[in-house]
Amino acid sequence: MLSKANVKYIQSLQHKKFRDEYHVFVAEGPKLMTELLANDFFDLEALFLIKSWMDELDNILLEKFKEKLQVVEEFELEKISALKSPNKVVGLFKKRTPVSEFDIKESITLVLDDINDPGNMGTIIRTADWFGIKNIVCSMNTVDCYNPKVVQSTMSSLSRVNIIYTDLIKWLQKNKNIPIYCSALNGLKLNQIENKNEAILIIGNEANGVSHEVMNCADEMITIPKIGEAESLNAAVATSIMLYEFKR
Amino acid sequence: MLSKANVKYIQSLQHKKFRDEYHVFVAEGPKLMTELLANDFFDLEALFLIKSWMDELDNILLEKFKEKLQVVEEFELEKISALKSPNKVVGLFKKRTPVSEFDIKESITLVLDDINDPGNMGTIIRTADWFGIKNIVCSMNTVDCYNPKVVQSTMSSLSRVNIIYTDLIKWLQKNKNIPIYCSALNGLKLNQIENKNEAILIIGNEANGVSHEVMNCADEMITIPKIGEAESLNAAVATSIMLYEFKR
Numbered sequence: 264m265l266s267k268a269n270v271k272y273i274q275s276l277q278h279k280k281f282r283d284e285y286h287v288f289v290a291e292g293p294k295l296m297t298e299l300l301a302n303d304f305f306d307l308e309a310l311f312l313i314k315s316w317m318d319e320l321d322n323i324l325l326e327k328f329k330e331k332l333q334v335v336e337e338f339e340l341e342k343i344s345a346l347k348s349p350n351k352v353v354g355l356f357k358k359r360t361p362v363s364e365f366d367i368k369e370s371i372t373l374v375l376d377d378i379n380d381p382g383n384m385g386t387i388i389r390t391a392d393w394f395g396i397k398n399i400v401c402s403m404n405t406v407d408c409y410n411p412k413v414v415q416s417t418m419s420s421l422s423r424v425n426i427i428y429t430d431l432i433k434w435l436q437k438n439k440n441i442p443i444y445c446s447a448l449n450g451l452k453l454n455q456i457e458n459k460n461e462a463i464l465i466i467g468n469e470a471n472g473v474s475h476e477v478m479n480c481a482d483e484m485i486t487i488p489k490i491g492e493a494e495s496l497n498a499a500v501a502t503s504i505m506l507y508e509f510k511r
Numbered sequence: 512m513l514s515k516a517n518v519k520y521i522q523s524l525q526h527k528k529f530r531d532e533y534h535v536f537v538a539e540g541p542k543l544m545t546e547l548l549a550n551d552f553f554d555l556e557a558l559f560l561i562k563s564w565m566d567e568l569d570n571i572l573l574e575k576f577k578e579k580l581q582v583v584e585e586f587e588l589e590k591i592s593a594l595k596s597p598n599k600v601v602g603l604f605k606k607r608t609p610v611s612e613f614d615i616k617e618s619i620t621l622v623l624d625d626i627n628d629p630g631n632m633g634t635i636i637r638t639a640d641w642f643g644i645k646n647i648v649c650s651m652n653t654v655d656c657y658n659p660k661v662v663q664s665t666m667s668s669l670s671r672v673n674i675i676y677t678d679l680i681k682w683l684q685k686n687k688n689i690p691i692y693c694s695a696l697n698g699l700k701l702n703q704i705e706n707k708n709e710a711i712l713i714i715g716n717e718a719n720g721v722s723h724e725v726m727n728c729a730d731e732m733i734t735i736p737k738i739g740e741a742e743s744l745n746a747a748v749a750t751s752i753m754l755y756e757f758k759r
Contacts, residue, residue, distance in 0.1 A: 382630065386745045395738035420741045454759055490643035490758055493668045497634045500751040503744070507752045510738055511702055 265311070265339045273311075273343040273355065279407045286358045288409035292350040293319070295419055300324050304422035305356035311335045311343060316351040345411045358409055361427045365398050367441060369461050371509050375401045376431060376477045377468040378498060384408065385416025386499035387466075392420035394506045399426045400434055402477075435480035438463060443481045445473050446501060450484025459509045466505075469498045513559070513587045521559075521591040521603065527655045534606045536657035540598040541567070543667055548572045552670035553604035559583045559591060564599040593659045606657055609675045613646050615689060617709050619757050623649045624679060624725045625716040626746060632656065633664025634747035635714075640668035642754045647674045648682055650725075683728035686711060691729045693721050694749060698732025707757045714753075717746045 275281035276289045287308055290299055293316060299305060301324065310332050317325070317334055325332075340349045373396055378384050384406045391399060406413060408426045435443060442458060445465040465481060467473030478484075487496060487504050496504070523529040524537045535556055538547055541564060547553060549572065558580050565573070565582055573580075588597045621644055626632050632654045639647060654661060656674045683691060690706060693713040713729060715721030726732075735744060735752050744752075 386748060389741050390744060390748055392739045392741035393735075393737055393744055395740075416745075418742065423740055487641075487755065488758075489641055491640045492643075492671055493637050493640035494666065496638060496641055496751070497664075497747070499745070500634060500638055500748060503748040504751055504755045507735065507755065510736075 265333075265335055265343070270339075270342050273353065276355070277345055277411060279410070282358065282407070282409050287355050288358055288414060289345065289411050290354045290356060290414050291344060291346055291352065291411070292415070293352060295415065296352050296354050297321070297324075298419035299354065299356065299422065300328065302419065302422050305359060307331050308355040308357055309333065310352065310354045311340065312352040313337055313340060346415075362425050363427060365425060367398060367438065367461075367463070370398070371396055371459075371461075371506070372441070372463045373399045373502070373506070374431060374435070374463055374465040374477075375399060375405045376465060376473045377402050377404045377471075378466065379406055379469050380498070381406050381410045381412035382416055383469065383497070383499040384410070385413045385418075387502050388413070388417040388424055388426070389420045390499070390503045390506060392417075392423050394510045396506060397425060399424055400431070401426060401428045402431045403428055431477050432480060435463070435465075435477065439480075442483070444483050444485045445478050445481035446505060447473065447478070447484040447486060448495075450486040452488050453485050453505060453508050454488070456483075456485060456508070459511075462509060464505055464509065466498060466502045513581075513583055513591070518587075518590050521601065524603070525593055525659060527658070530606065530655070530657050535603050536606055536662060537593065537659050538602045538604060538662050539592060539594055539600065539659070540663070541600055543663065544600045544602050545569070545572075546667035547602065547604065547670065548576065550667065550670050553607060555579050556603040556605055557581065558600065558602045559588065560600040561585055561588060594663075610673050611675060613673060615646060615686065615709075615711070618646070619644055619707075619709075619754070620689070620711045621647045621750070621754070622679060622683070622711055622713040622725075623647060623653045624713060624721045625650050625652045625719075626714065627654055627717055628746070629654050629658045629660035630664055631717065631745070631747040632658070633661045633666075635750050636661070636665040636672055636674070637668045638747070638751040638754060640665075640671050642758045644754060645673060647672055648679070649674060649676045650679045651676055679725050680728060683711070683713075683725070687728075690731070692731050692733045693726050693729035694753060695721065695726070695732040695734060696743075698734040700736050701733050701753060701756050702736070704731075704733060704756070707759075710757060712753055712757065714746060714750045 343353050443463045591601050691711045
């Protein structure tokens, strides 16, 4: 039986303030959970699961994490789940301290200037992982990568990409030795970029694009050529197309 | 004042059954509304708006549609809106009968095999519009393009892309003279495709990919090369990268 205090604690983790305070985040559902338990990148704090899913869980994982498992009833899972349809298991994991000193030479680094939508953020992290991008540098106002909706849509890629939150202007100024490209509406055509082995690639906010101050740090504006009439592309789509081209 | 019957009617349009019955769909928010009214592709049935937004509306549009406008109170807008935060205006538009005979020669046609998520569907339509794709052919189980969440995320691109729902197998068999490419995990690398002026491009369901029967209609399997470790790409992202490459 879940205690009232426990329910309250888990519910509080829907909010960044409490995730930051306890250094813990929530992940849900059998597929994501199996991946997170198997790759063991984030330390498990506790796992709340319904009986039927415990029976499905791999024996090695079951043995390894047995002291952290708690079987709950469906109605209890509903209380601690943020999903519309709770999905068998809710896990609490320790956040990792991001690597703050990392080498971005001869690689592509993604810079996010105020990405707002958790779904977009999750999709960007997942796509970055697909293309082997190791580092994502976010403005302080970019949505928290431990937001439950972000966690759900990254599909465990969160454990393979280093994500830091920092003052973008300062960070970009420190890295002026690497070519800095900024996504914009009227820049150089994406397919005309020549050196694509080493770059910093800036993506802007869904509604406002990249801020002027950040844009001023860039060496070159780049654009995905438009053939039709849509006013803009979704931010995660634009990021993905750019990463594809840089890694093509 | 909105009548009870009116509220019930508008709410019913959240469901495909009633959209099909009345041939009407819902769109919300000032930006989307301004675009839909200005491009005048869908016939307006009725527009429910709060006073402050009527004052902002362009005079020409105001004059043109004056007989179809109804000023409502915020609490009334809440009743008929499907958004968490209702956004000034709810419009009802007549659905268009899709063009069933269209020319796909010397162009790229997108085929969607059971795309399920309204957000993905909207993003795909918007990206197709960006790349000048004129026709999207959907399986009967693909999410309805007049679903309110699809409408919101297409950002008016819905008025520029022809979308039909049909039996994919029959449709593909009728169009065997055009090269048919199918997205898959182990196919030809996307950047190795040679003739990209004329093609049919099949995208599959978010969880299950393209069905076997549909896959069997394809001439070639194609894949977005993976460099990192993510298991898969989001369906809208994969579609967008493929359209970019075909139009590159």
